[in-house]
Amino acid sequence: MNPLDSLWGTVIAGLVLTLILYVIVRLAIGG
Amino acid sequence: MDWGAFIQYGLVRWLHIGAGVMWIGLLYYFNFVQVAALKAAQADNTAAGISKHVAPRALLFFRWAAVVTWLAGATILGAHLFDAFFFLQQAYAPIGVGAWLGTIMLFNVWVLIWPNQKKILGIVQASDEEKAKARRVAFLASRTNTMLSIPMLFFMVASGGVFRTALFPMAG
Numbered sequence: 348m349n350p351l352d353s354l355w356g357t358v359i360a361g362l363v364l365t366l367i368l369y370v371i372v373r374l375a376i377g378g
Numbered sequence: 379m380d381w382g383a384f385i386q387y388g389l390v391r392w393l394h395i396g397a398g399v400m401w402i403g404l405l406y407y408f409n410f411v412q413v414a415a416l417k418a419a420q421a422d423n424t425a426a427g428i429s430k431h432v433a434p435r436a437l438l439f440f441r442w443a444a445v446v447t448w449l450a451g452a453t454i455l456g457a458h459l460f461d462a463f464f465f466l467q468q469a470y471a472p473i474g475v476g477a478w479l480g481t482i483m484l485f486n487v488w489v490l491i492w493p494n495q496k497k498i499l500g501i502v503q504a505s506d507e508e509k510a511k512a513r514r515v516a517f518l519a520s521r522t523n524t525m526l527s528i529p530m531l532f533f534m535v536a537s538g539g540v541f542r543t544a545l546f547p548m549a550g
Contacts, residue, residue: 349518351518351521351522351525352521354409354410357409357521357524357525358524358525358528360525361524361525361526361527361528361529362528364525364526364528364529365528365529365532368475368529368533369529369532369536369545372471372472372475372533372546373546373548375465375471376468376471376546376548376549377468377548
């Protein structure tokens, strides 16, 4: 099952990706 | 008055946001409205109207708005374009992530979505098998862009003003 096949799966994947990238960038710039 | 800054950070930023609204607005129209509408329309044989009159016009503004958005964004970054894209300065890291996401999305529009939509809409010749494959590739690329738009918008708004101070206080 590909999460992108459903709209909710797409939105949730986007939110999870946002959180992951935010944590990575904060850690990378010393936060 | 600094006319260079007025144009780069005022007018071009205004254009960047306006074109971006059109790009992402149409992306959301495709994903939240048109996909489901086409499915329903196919059931009562009215899909041709959407495919013939709506989709080509929406795709025209969609793909060119993507180009204008990217070019305006690159203009705003100006001399700091490489600082952002290659994370050469901490201060440009948040906008760098947003810029990379926007660039991947632009690639998806022109390399995956538009060439496959041309086959689906009959703008270029394609067999039924090629059309079925094109439909899946275009759909997944469009859904990927919808997913990427969420962090892309976050990093765009988190890169300036009070939002930046709140979300990345260490970025300087």
